[in-house]
Amino acid sequence: MAILIDQPEFLEAGFNKVDNVEKEMVFDGGFMVPQTNSFGYTFRDYHVESERQQGVENFYRTNHINQTYDFVKRMRKEYGKLNKVGMSIWECCELLNDVVDESDPDLDEPQIEHLLQTAEAIRKDYPDEDWLHLAGFVHDLGKVLLHPSFEGLPQWAVVGDTYPVGCAFDKSIVHHKYFEENPDFYNSAYNTKYGVYSEGCGLNNVAKVNNTTWPPAALFIIRYHSFYALHRSEAYKHLMSEEDVENLKWLQIFNKSKVRIDVEKVNPYYLSLIEKYFPAKLRW
Ligand SMILES: O[C@H]1[C@H](O)[C@@H](O)[C@H](O)[C@@H](O)[C@H]1O
Ligand SMILES: [Fe+2]
Numbered sequence: 001m002a003i004l005i006d007q008p009e010f011l012e013a014g015f016n017k018v019d020n021v022e023k024e025m026v027f028d029g030g031f032m033v034p035q036t037n038s039f040g041y042t043f044r045d046y047h048v049e050s051e052r053q054q055g056v057e058n059f060y061r062t063n064h065i066n067q068t069y070d071f072v073k074r075m076r077k078e079y080g081k082l083n084k085v086g087m088s089i090w091e092c093c094e095l096l097n098d099v100v101d102e103s104d105p106d107l108d109e110p111q112i113e114h115l116l117q118t119a120e121a122i123r124k125d126y127p128d129e130d131w132l133h134l135a136g137f138v139h140d141l142g143k144v145l146l147h148p149s150f151e152g153l154p155q156w157a158v159v160g161d162t163y164p165v166g167c168a169f170d171k172s173i174v175h176h177k178y179f180e181e182n183p184d185f186y187n188s189a190y191n192t193k194y195g196v197y198s199e200g201c202g203l204n205n206v207a208k209v210n211n212t213t214w215p216p217a218a219l220f221i222i223r224y225h226s227f228y229a230l231h232r233s234e235a236y237k238h239l240m241s242e243e244d245v246e247n248l249k250w251l252q253i254f255n256k257s258k259v260r261i262d263v264e265k266v267n268p269y270y271l272s273l274i275e276k277y278f279p280a281k282l283r284w
């Protein structure tokens with residue numbers, strides 16, 4: 001997803017295949033945590049040569065060419081209406097299970113399992129912050145925009161790493177070279193360090209339409225968990241407000257995780273959190 005609000009370090013290229021996957025499981029606070037994805041590569045490696053990577057690269061090519069300032073503005077307006085569907089958080093999770101994310105080089109489990117894995121990993125580290133567990137659980141629900149009930153948006157418009165439009169694309173963004181085919185790349189209104197923004201303007205302008213009682217940090221996590229150029233490569237810091245800086249620390253603890261979980265056992269806990277923080281039906 002691209003955002004409206006965003007400089008460089010190159011991702012290391014190289015072959016990071018680890019031959020013996022079994023040996024790469026480490027024991028971490030009661031969880032067995034793999035160090036490689038199920039294809040035998042380290043996580044988020046966008047430069048290995050595999051069939052899956054070709055699909056991922058193709059995805060980013062289309063994504064980088066088409067995510068323009070005007071497109072993102074139009075999408076925000078259209079989907080900000082929240083007039084597509086009325087449903088509960090749980091119903092949304094069920095819709096999500098039909099979705100396959102073409103941008104993810106590591107994904108090999110159903111979305112619901114990925115959500116629970118993420119949530120359980122945070123719960124282990126921060127047992128008392130229930131709002132944070134719930135953030136883990138709902139963090140990828142936005143992918144539901146791929147579902148036909150949302151007019152079936154194409155993958156390039158929905159998934160993949162997050163970055164701002166309206167200012168220069170940072171070199172740390174995955175497969176950066178394809179931005180050279182994006183019209184905004186040549187538009188002087190959008191291709192400078194600040195572009196349409198100003199110093200410290202703040203990353204956050206999320207509309208809190210659905211009356212959640214959640215802390216703002218949770219919304220920040222949901223919105224920016226895929227903004228790797230920011231939380232991993234430290235790009236775009238010049239656009240952050242003081243509040244963003246404060247919230248960033250939560251993002252840094254929010255990492256992809258592959259802990260093994262017993263879905264049946266943990267489901268009731270997440271249902272109770274949904275009930276605590278969200279209305280029964282939400283506008284989407
Ligand atoms: O948060 C993740 C991450 O940014 C991945 O790189 C991307 O493939 C997924 O779509 C997204 O859910
Ligand atoms: Fe995500």
Ligand SMILES: [Fe+2]
Binds near residue numbers: 118139
């Ligand atoms: Fe995710």
